[in-house]
Amino acid sequence: QSALTQPASVSGSPGQSITISCTGTSSDVGGYNFVSWYQQHPGKAPKVMIYEVSNRPSGVSDRFSGSKSGNTASLTISGLQAEDEADYYCSSHTSSSTYVVFGGGTRLTVL
């Protein structure tokens, strides 16, 4: 069982917006602004899409945005495109002895 809880799957049609949630506790997501989101296409390495809750690395489309409220962080993808179909993982700094915790991952299907 992963430390952070994500929905197993979400789906949306091209052009629509979707949001993926990532729920933790006050010891991780809720206590720190060090939530990041990774995109992983099948057979490929993960790629950071959002870091420190809402920051986008250079080169990442502004269709990707992040936010946080309490113990839940969210990744929103607007204007869905076929290339967005992938697995998405959240991660967070934690006050426990663990260096970092990951969510279980969410499979995004673009219909």
Add this chain to the structure above:
Amino acid sequence: EVQLLESGGGLVQPGGSLRLSCAASGFTFSNYGMSWVRQAPGKGLEWVSSISGSGGKIQYADSVKGRFTISRDNSKNTLYLQMNSLRAADTAVYYCAKAVHHILTGFLSNFDYWGQGTLVTVSS
């Protein structure tokens, strides 16, 4: 261009050992912490171990503590993971990842670069 290239994976029997390597290029290796993250077949990401740029701070996940050893050779720009007493549950693709830490708090901000991964299969 940052590149991380893992090697050393393969098939090993339960109880056996394996050493993974990650050759880094395109950045000042000694300035950055590095981590190993694994992904079992069809499963999610699991952090395994991390090491600071100098090698002075090391952390392990409970699931590998006492069996795995992370190290680095900054003169060779290479990260290692020595894996002993391997179990079937260790079967996974192992990724090395470059860590970015927040300059004020020192907390992990994100993994900004990942290698392509190397598959470790533990089976008799």
